[in-house]
Amino acid sequence: MNTISEAFLLSLQMMVRLDPELLRIIGLSLRVSLTAVVLGSLIGLPFGALLALTRFPGRNACIVVLNACMGLPPVVVGLIVYLILSRSGPLGTFGWLFTPAGMVMAQVVLITPIVAALSRQTVADLWIEYEEQLRSLGLTPIKAIATLLWDGRFSLSTAVFAGFGRAIAEVGAIIIVGGNINGFTRTMTTAISLETSRGDLALAMALGIVLLAIAISINAAATTLGNTARRRQGA
């Protein structure tokens, strides 16, 4: 109880003081996770739509694997990306190990299946509604992908936020790939992990509160914006 109240106080102090170290950690967390969300969405949205609209042998197996990949353990992803990026790995020449770029890569691997699996369902539902009309107007399923992604934008934003939530919250992948280097690859979650293991529970808790506050405000803002736009479109 003591730790918790102390942590609240500390987190308030840190936020009010705009502690530069804290700001840097928050900044890197957001930069890495937002970049990963953008890249993961650029891959995941079209891929999910493609899977929703095409029929090929092995498609069901593909969907099962994709859905399973929504639950990829971050530490395993971290380990795999670590091996790929390590000096002797296939992408070792990039020199991305223990850099934010490597962390982004690991999070892209984590997020893309989530965005793809959720958008596949959304696009499939929308296609049921639109199929006859779009085919009547002369679109093939492949050509309809862009249209369906745009018209599904309100529902698809949920898939993107799910991806962001996963990225901003995970620690396993980025701590392995990034190395939690002070001032360079330390993020909110890796800092919490470090402070906890060092026994500074109050500081860890304070960072946790800040992380929660950021995650909640970003999602709240996005949801509000999305709902307003959705209502205006009557979608």
Next chain:
Amino acid sequence: MHGRLSLLPLQLNDVGYSVNRQRLIGGVNLRFEMGPPTLILGPNGAGKSLLLRLCHGLIEPTAGDVQWQGPAAQTPQNLRFEQAMVFQKPVLLRRSVLANVEFPLKLRGLDAASRRAKALAVLERVGLAALAERPARVLSGGEQQRLALARAWALEPQILFLDEPSAALDPGATRQVEGIIGNIAASGTKIVMTTHDLGQARRLAGDIIFLHRGSVAERTPATEFFNQPQSDAARAFLQGDLTW
């Protein structure tokens, strides 16, 4: 319409459609040529919507064949772009009224300025110009159907299939929709339309196809159909009897 290759006539040869060996439509022989609107009448479940979808190519017949015999049918793109369909429940994109009309024009390769000009002109003709910037999905049912008609009209199709376009509308909106359909027909588009509204058929039809249990019971000029129907099924339908 000038200088364009013709898509019509449309010829259906012994067309049938079955699902799980259950025959929904069978033995349909029909020919559609340029001319006044053809209305397809029949009780619910007679296969009216199915017949339209077979004609429009949204589903493939399981028996017989659907032949477009005009020269435009030689290229797949003309075949698709020279015909259009409006559905009973309009399928509108989650975009503005104007963007809904512009969308298929873009597919047909029109540049932005011509798209906009054409879309605005056709919205004017259906009385929706003032609502051009509104999101399409917040329109009333009647406005939505007028928008769906405008979107099809902007394409200047040679043939337009209409699947009970006013089934869910009140009398006022129905009259507006019928007025637009009349104008589209007058602009040189062949209308093929299903309805179960006899008054509507009287007002719009040049000739009538009466479907009964998946087959064509008769095809007669409209005046003749209403005065002296050829088939028992049509006679019973006109008298309001239950014909299924």
